[in-house]
Amino acid sequence: xxxxxxxxxxxxxxxxxxxxxxxxxxxxxxxxxxxxxxxxxxxxxxxxxxxxxxxxxxxxxxxxxxxxxxxxxxxxxxxxxxxxxxxxxxxxxxxxxxxxxxxxxxxxxxxxxxxxxxxxxxxxxxxxxxxxxxxxxxxxxxxxxxxxxxxxxxxxxxxxxxxxxxxxxxxxxxxxxxx
Amino acid sequence: xxxxxxxxxxxxxxxxxxxxxxxxxxxxxxxxxxxxxxxxxxxxxxxxxxxxxxxxxxxxxxxxxxxxxxxxxxxxxxxxxxxxxxxxxxxxxxxxxxxxxxxxxxxxxxxxxxxxxxxxxxxxxxxxxxxxxxxxxxxxxxxxxxxxxxxxxxxxxxxxxxxxxxxxxxxxxxxxxxxxxxxxxxxxxxxxxxxxxxxxxxxxxxxxxxxxxxxxxxxxxxxxxxxxxxxxxxxxxxxxxxxxxxxxxxxxxxxxxxxxxxxxxxxxxxxxxxxxxxxxxxxxxxxxxxxxxxxxxxxxxxxxxxxxxxxxxxxxxxxxxxxxxxxxxxxxxxxxxxxxxxxxxxxxxxxxxxxx
Numbered sequence: 001x002x003x004x005x006x007x008x009x010x011x012x013x014x015x016x017x018x019x020x021x022x023x024x025x026x027x028x029x030x031x032x033x034x035x036x037x038x039x040x041x042x043x044x045x046x047x048x049x050x051x052x053x054x055x056x057x058x059x060x061x062x063x064x065x066x067x068x069x070x071x072x073x074x075x076x077x078x079x080x081x082x083x084x085x086x087x088x089x090x091x092x093x094x095x096x097x098x099x100x101x102x103x104x105x106x107x108x109x110x111x112x113x114x115x116x117x118x119x120x121x122x123x124x125x126x127x128x129x130x131x132x133x134x135x136x137x138x139x140x141x142x143x144x145x146x147x148x149x150x151x152x153x154x155x156x157x158x159x160x161x162x163x164x165x166x167x168x169x170x171x172x173x174x175x176x177x178x179x
Numbered sequence: 180x181x182x183x184x185x186x187x188x189x190x191x192x193x194x195x196x197x198x199x200x201x202x203x204x205x206x207x208x209x210x211x212x213x214x215x216x217x218x219x220x221x222x223x224x225x226x227x228x229x230x231x232x233x234x235x236x237x238x239x240x241x242x243x244x245x246x247x248x249x250x251x252x253x254x255x256x257x258x259x260x261x262x263x264x265x266x267x268x269x270x271x272x273x274x275x276x277x278x279x280x281x282x283x284x285x286x287x288x289x290x291x292x293x294x295x296x297x298x299x300x301x302x303x304x305x306x307x308x309x310x311x312x313x314x315x316x317x318x319x320x321x322x323x324x325x326x327x328x329x330x331x332x333x334x335x336x337x338x339x340x341x342x343x344x345x346x347x348x349x350x351x352x353x354x355x356x357x358x359x360x361x362x363x364x365x366x367x368x369x370x371x372x373x374x375x376x377x378x379x380x381x382x383x384x385x386x387x388x389x390x391x392x393x394x395x396x397x398x399x400x401x402x403x404x405x406x407x408x409x410x411x412x413x414x415x416x417x418x419x420x421x422x423x424x425x426x427x428x429x430x431x432x433x434x435x436x437x438x439x440x441x442x443x444x445x446x447x448x449x450x451x452x453x454x455x456x457x458x459x460x461x462x463x464x465x466x467x468x469x470x471x472x473x474x475x476x477x478x479x480x481x482x483x484x485x486x487x488x489x490x491x492x493x494x495x496x497x498x499x500x501x502x503x504x505x506x507x508x509x510x511x512x513x514x515x516x517x518x519x520x521x522x523x524x525x526x527x528x529x530x531x532x533x534x535x
Contacts, residue, residue, distance in 0.1 A: 033184070
């Protein structure tokens with residue numbers, strides 16, 4: 001199994017975090033993983049992305065120019081990375097704020113209403129988790145439980161009460177792409 | 180111990196502490212700021228000292244002071260900052276002091292970029308400062324390898340009484356990978372630091388320890404240089420390391436170090452799908468350069484040429500050419516600055532080069 005992924009969006013949308021959660025989850029499941037952030041003169045409201053590889057084999061290049069999956073949380077990310085999806089790969093579009101449709105026809109495209117899911121749950125901050133839920137549903141790259149273990153590690157026990165909300169966001173995100 | 184997901188910079192810092200380094204002097208610069216940040220948080224808790232100096236020049240001279248007292252000490256920086264440290268590194272080499280310097284290389288020249296680069300190869304492997312000296316230079320290609328190297332980096336410094344450099348890049352520094360910290364134990368017999376300036380009194384019965392790199396008399400300076408060159412000879416003969424990947428019976432040998440070597444592995448997989456066998460020689464020590472290992476691989480009748488891939492205008496390629504010594508063609512692929520080549524681009528170059 002090998003999944004190469006690019007997570008992209010506005011700074012503040014939590015794309016680096018969901019990328020990291022996938023990396024942690026993969027590691028907990030005994031996979032080889034790498035998480036490489038774009039770093040540079042970034043600012044809040046600017047664009048951010050990270051490359052995440054989850055693999056059974058040792059990871060050769062952690063630097064991705066093409067990926068099996070692209071997760072686009074905003075329009076600039078879709079513009080920049082749509083062409084980077086491997087043929088036959090998957091493109092996840094945050095349809096709550098991206099009005100465009102994908103132009104590629106050689107890939108699978110998932111429209112995930114991330115912000116709507118989050119709003120329904122009463123917390124706009126979990127939009128990223130809805131997207132991660134859709135990603136996990138489509139790829140099975142890691143188990144939801146491993147992702148939640150990773151989130152608990154990141155949040156710490158003091159914020160453990162946030163886990164059920166995040167679980168719900170993951171589940172709702174997953175449901176949103178079930179046909 | 181369970182694996183932890185850590186940024187390269189943080190993992191390097193933790194590994195240094197576990198190798199017994201309790202003193203860190205540095206000055207901030209991207210993309211290595213996570214090292215001083217980690218050291219600032221951790222060193223006071225292990226009874227050590229973290230100090231943010233007023234400049235890189237000050238930091239490396241603080242390293243000189245701590246090393247002269249016999250302590251395990253380290254500094255880290257990125258390219259422009261490492262340039263500033265070169266005078267101090269020459270002094271450390273001249274005074275035969277052990278220390279570890281981490282360089283998370285970024286694009287140059289000048290202030291350059293903050294993205295990864297390999298443009299500091301010449302500076303690192305040729306000494307960088309004035310005078311005839313070399314630091315030992317280790318080039319990790321993963322976070323785990325960087326961690327595993329730290330213990331030996333400090334040991335090498337102590338055994339050969341020389342600065343040791345970890346030559347990584349912004350990707351190794353900023354990337355998170357799972358790491359395992361094994362209990363740090365030295366695999367080498369470490370000499371006593373009886374040369375260290377630890378305080379003297381007449382009753383001690385030993386001579387005063389004077390740590391110095393100034394030799395006014397020609398003959399005395401000659402003695403120092405002879406001693407250093409004899410040491411470098413031993414280092415060249417015994418400490419060169421390389422990873423050989425897919426090299427048996429390969430048609431083309433790619434030579435690359437650090438992150439780029441990993442991208443080359445992906446390129447090799449692309450070539451293999453097209454039926455072309457490409458091998459990789461990845462220097463783990465770039466000084467000493469693994470001449471013997473590379474030469475043996477290149478001597479195979481199946482090998483037609485070598486292609487060196489770097490994020491530079493072509494620096495390590497000179498060592499590859501010196502090693503191959505005209506026996507077979509040596510080509511270069513790469514760009515100076517911060518442009519990290521993709522696996523597809525490298526594979527395309529290899530395939531085209533094959534037809535040429």
